[in-house]
Amino acid sequence: MDLREIPTPALVLSRPRLQQNLDFMAGRARDLGVSLRPHLKTAKCAQVAQLATAGQTGGITISTLAEARWFLAQGFTDMTLAVELPPGKVDAILDLTRQGAHMTVLVDSAEAAGALRQAAQADLPHPVRVLLEVDCGDARGGVSLDGAALAILGKLLCGTHNLELAGVLTHAGHSYACHSVDEIADVAEQERATAVQAAELLLRAGLPCPVVSVGSTPTATHARHLEGVTEMRPGVYMLGDLDQVGLQSMGMDRIACTVLATVIGHYPQRNTLLTDAGGLALSKDTSAQRHGRNVGYGRVCDLLGRELAGLYVHRVNQEHGHITADGMLPYKQLKIGSRVRVLPNHICMTAAAYENFHVVDEGTAVAEVWPRVNGW
């Protein structure tokens, strides 16, 4: 198989760049003195998880029950499901536990804690671990540290058959709104300080807190130190995207994942060419556009992954990607039927359209095909 021949659109993964990204983040975790529990919500792939956990504890972070089932079937047993667990999903967690998974789940409400408490009366081979989510400024989930909510939740979950209060977790999603490395480092400090303060709160209330978990790719990359933290959970760093480049989490030469597309039309009268990678193949996410450069739905590389200066996808329809450039498009190089690779704007959204990665080492030969787990 070769990138010149496989059906398009397709998702291409550069194994050397993936490895570079994994090495970088493993180095960060080592330097910061924390465990790395890589978040597989982006890659959703067992082969990537194997590489990402090499030399680590083996624990992973996930975002869906579909990932939990998939990774368990692939031999991963230590999983943190890092989305608030509603009562209706507790039974699935118990089933996974009975099948051998060591699940850690996330709670930030008395309702969810109560449902978990009640369900955990069942027979289980080992306890379900629970992390309390705290909000460090992202205003997504998590309890605020003002007030007594955290300690109350902690007590609700303690001393209960089959439940183990494992600690606290926070996520600095607001690092994505930063404009400089210094700002990101400040948000990373806010993330760290909130998590540590939450841990101290639990300890002062006489509750255990072995895990103090933080994580986002920007803050994991730029944190000045992580004193008091035990683990971090970045995920996007593995594959990378234009948004991470804009956030200075990586250089352009570390984006490991691209969308292979075929040129299907030339429209020189409006300096445009069309490819078969449209809104479904690239996603409608344009987050990276805020960093100022012409990014649109992705920037454009040749078949070997070398950027074609100035070319980007400025518009998408469902199955059409419109490419333009600051200057004149190189129509002779990009003949109808020829292929390009599009650097994704936001890879978590883009990758979700594909059932697998086409893995390349050097050149255009497809070395392996790695399946992914989408859906819920």
Next chain:
Amino acid sequence: MDLREIPTPALVLSRPRLQQNLDFMAGRARDLGVSLRPHLKTAKCAQVAQLATAGQTGGITISTLAEARWFLAQGFTDMTLAVELPPGKVDAILDLTRQGAHMTVLVDSAEAAGALRQAAQADLPHPVRVLLEVDCGDARGGVSLDGAALAILGKLLCGTHNLELAGVLTHAGHSYACHSVDEIADVAEQERATAVQAAELLLRAGLPCPVVSVGSTPTATHARHLEGVTEMRPGVYMLGDLDQVGLQSMGMDRIACTVLATVIGHYPQRNTLLTDAGGLALSKDTSAQRHGRNVGYGRVCDLLGRELAGLYVHRVNQEHGHITADGMLPYKQLKIGSRVRVLPNHICMTAAAYENFHVVDEGTAVAEVWPRVNGW
């Protein structure tokens, strides 16, 4: 199965509303005196295709080779692939033809026409039909009617073994930028007039043009007449979405497809609640926001599909949907663990995240599960 119990997020399809939408468009086609070749790019589902083609010619429109293979396996043989066909996809079309499909493909360049001409030397049980795409103002694909391009392409494709020049096709995607029904009707007239003019051009050049094909849901809904046109190819009308409501293609009570989500967190301090339907479950498309109302990533209904006045998804993370409202959120009604149904912003993008539809008639019982074909 019941909407109270199935795993979330899930895609719910109201069969009565679907049927209303199909009846409406069948009536439009009848009134306008054209064939209806429904576009299955949105529904991607054989059961929906069966209902949508009932009483029609049986021909369908599709957007990917994956759809072509899937619908052929389900017994649909007359298919128009309405995306420009690059040279690398010609072999797949020949394979489909050998398997019994009567394929119509789209061409707007000499390169693609040449590749098709060459490949069609092969033995085939019946010809591949070709439509020439013309641009009616959308600036997506298609040749311009200024100049001789259309007749040149037509001649390239004529008198060739196994190819049959079938006519012309255009798509008024720019109807989506309109602000009133009158404007849409004007664009529909532009679409019609362009297609008819293209057909006349071919006929004057001594070429055949049995098919004159137009189509988009807004123009199919609001066209004043379609004189000279033979078929229309709308697709989104089957399921509907908030964008179509904004374009006045339908009322809110005709949106047939919703995303079932579970409430996972309450955050009254910022008048927000979280559900488990985030960016992957809803898509990042916010097209409908331009119509002025607070739409965000979708508006919110109760479990029976009744709109909860003022509630909408104002922010998404990958697996988190943030719901807020103009007034105070009804937290008591929407307890943690309870379920809502989100009206999609743009259903083509939203539906693509799901492997199937959960079909409901009345109430919350799931009557059937209909599979969909995603990917390429």
